[in-house]
Amino acid sequence: MNRALILATVAIVALVLVADHLMAGTIAGGSPASSQTFSPTFYKDVLPILQERCQSCHRPEEAAPMPLFTYEQTRPWAEKIAAAVEQRMMPPWFADPRYGHFSNDPSLTAGQIATIVNWAQAGAPAGSANDAPPPRKWTDGWNIPQPDVIVQMPKPVAIPAHGEVEYTYEIVPTNFSEDKWVQMIEVRPSSPAHVHHAVVYIRPPGSAWLRHAPANTPFTASMLKDPEEQRQAHETTSDLLLVYAPGSAAERFPDGMAKFIPAGSDLVFQIHYTTSGDAARDQTSAGLVFAKTVPARRVVTLQLNNHAIIIPPGVDDFRVEVQGTLPNDATLLSLFPHMHLRGKRFEYDIVHKDGSIEPLLRVNYHFHWQLTYKLAEPRELKAGTTLRAIAWYDNSKNNPHNPDPDRTVTWGDQTSDEMMVGFFDVGIPASMDKWQFFIRNTHDEDHQEKQ
Numbered sequence: 001m002n003r004a005l006i007l008a009t010v011a012i013v014a015l016v017l018v019a020d021h022l023m024a025g026t027i028a029g030g031s032p033a034s035s036q037t038f039s040p041t042f043y044k045d046v047l048p049i050l051q052e053r054c055q056s057c058h059r060p061e062e063a064a065p066m067p068l069f070t071y072e073q074t075r076p077w078a079e080k081i082a083a084a085v086e087q088r089m090m091p092p093w094f095a096d097p098r099y100g101h102f103s104n105d106p107s108l109t110a111g112q113i114a115t116i117v118n119w120a121q122a123g124a125p126a127g128s129a130n131d132a133p134p135p136r137k138w139t140d141g142w143n144i145p146q147p148d149v150i151v152q153m154p155k156p157v158a159i160p161a162h163g164e165v166e167y168t169y170e171i172v173p174t175n176f177s178e179d180k181w182v183q184m185i186e187v188r189p190s191s192p193a194h195v196h197h198a199v200v201y202i203r204p205p206g207s208a209w210l211r212h213a214p215a216n217t218p219f220t221a222s223m224l225k226d227p228e229e230q231r232q233a234h235e236t237t238s239d240l241l242l243v244y245a246p247g248s249a250a251e252r253f254p255d256g257m258a259k260f261i262p263a264g265s266d267l268v269f270q271i272h273y274t275t276s277g278d279a280a281r282d283q284t285s286a287g288l289v290f291a292k293t294v295p296a297r298r299v300v301t302l303q304l305n306n307h308a309i310i311i312p313p314g315v316d317d318f319r320v321e322v323q324g325t326l327p328n329d330a331t332l333l334s335l336f337p338h339m340h341l342r343g344k345r346f347e348y349d350i351v352h353k354d355g356s357i358e359p360l361l362r363v364n365y366h367f368h369w370q371l372t373y374k375l376a377e378p379r380e381l382k383a384g385t386t387l388r389a390i391a392w393y394d395n396s397k398n399n400p401h402n403p404d405p406d407r408t409v410t411w412g413d414q415t416s417d418e419m420m421v422g423f424f425d426v427g428i429p430a431s432m433d434k435w436q437f438f439i440r441n442t443h444d445e446d447h448q449e450k451q
């Protein structure tokens with residue numbers, strides 16, 4: 001960890017401590033209570049926080065290693081839990097709180113952190129089970145309501161025990177006989193521990209993309225015969241249905257907005273598997289909940305990319321920037337930064353005409369946690385608005401994730417290569433497709449935005 005990061009952490013802890021004092025007073029009923037007079041117990045004070053902020057992952061078949069439902073399950077972890085929440089490592093969230101407001105921000109309040117820390121310091125008392133809140137109900141399998149359609153990769157992918165795995169594709173026809181609007185989406189690998197990330201594309205019936213590749217069976221680009229098609233595997237104008245990465249949640253678009261899947265489309269699963277020492281099989285599914293009525297707006301996923309990254313060896317704060325102007329009016333909904341192991345920070349800004357910068361999101365990037373940041377208030381952006389993304393990379397030996405600090409690093413699929421992608425979702429008129437959105441009415445300067 002470098003000095004700047006340590007300083008930032010210290011600053012946050014200091015803020016929390018000051019605020020804790022205030023909150024502890026409030027919780028104890030307004031008396032000027034010190035932390036000694038507030039003695040939280042598991043059932044009364046801690047369990048409600050676990051239900052609200054932790055069990056979404058800390059339950060069977062989800063990402064986290066241990067369930068946090070009962071006192072017996074939680075007690076042995078008390079100290080680690082206190083440390084994780086105090087350092088704001090859990091629940092995972094990496095946005096700088098000074099910029100933007102996000103509807104999916106799971107951060108604990110200073111009061112909740114104080115409750116957990118005080119509880120752990122007091123020896124993690126159980127208290128009375130009569131004080132426990134009713135158990136929170138979790139649906140097995142899905143975090144969205146029962147999907148209208150589940151599209152599963154028909155053939156499992158065999159993941160080897162060791163080594164790097166080339167991106168794996170599986171094309172699955174939807175057989176939809178009519179157009180569909182998708183309000184909620186959840187992507188679930190059957191072997192989440194082996195999935196670094198997955199992208200599900202919507203391939204409309206007219207698309208030439210991977211047209212000669214087989215359907216319903218896994219393949220990689222190097223298995224394709226046509227060199228042109230091998231190259232194309234990584235480039236498509238097809239819209240994304242969803243990007244899945246560890247920690248990423250199910251997608252629920254605001255009312256009146258949905259993703260569009262034309263009749264006869266295929267879903268193309270593109271999955272980056274990682275090995276763990278044990279061979280495994282994965283059969284990823286996408287669960288779809290359809291909109292009840294035709295929405296006013298279509299959600300499309302755009303991206304600000306910079307492929308021309310050349311990160312010198314040893315450099316600990318290498319900066320890469322990209323700008324693009326919006327070809328048409330759009331409602332900005334969410335942001336999803338993507339880098340690999342050397343990724344350090346990422347930011348999105350609006351660059352106003354007068355040159356002033358309006359930060360939308362600043363993230364201390366963590367490779368193992370690729371999150372979507374959903375704007376608490378969708379933001380109307382006019383055609384011609386300039387968006388900017390900046391990424392910083394740490395290619396020094398001080399980066400514990402760096403596989404090789406002596407290498408010059410360029411764009412590539414594998415995690416030992418790098419990427420610089422600022423995904424963002426926008427709402428556009430329902431009748432407009434992604435191609436039409438990129439048609440500009442006015443003659444614009446730079447057009448660096450990629451689809």
Ligand code: HEC
Pocket residue numbers: 049050053054055056057058063064065077080081082084085090091092106108247
């Ligand atoms: C988005 C999913 C998610 C949420 C929400 C979440 N966790 Fe975790 N947690 C994980 C995963 C995955 C791991 C294991 C990998 C890691 O440590 O990063 C983990 C690890 C932990 C650990 C172990 C750290 C260690 O030292 O080994 C603790 C303690 C913990 N979580 C507590 C919590 C608490 C308390 C909450 C709620 C306030 C919470 N987590 C919310 C996913 C989550």
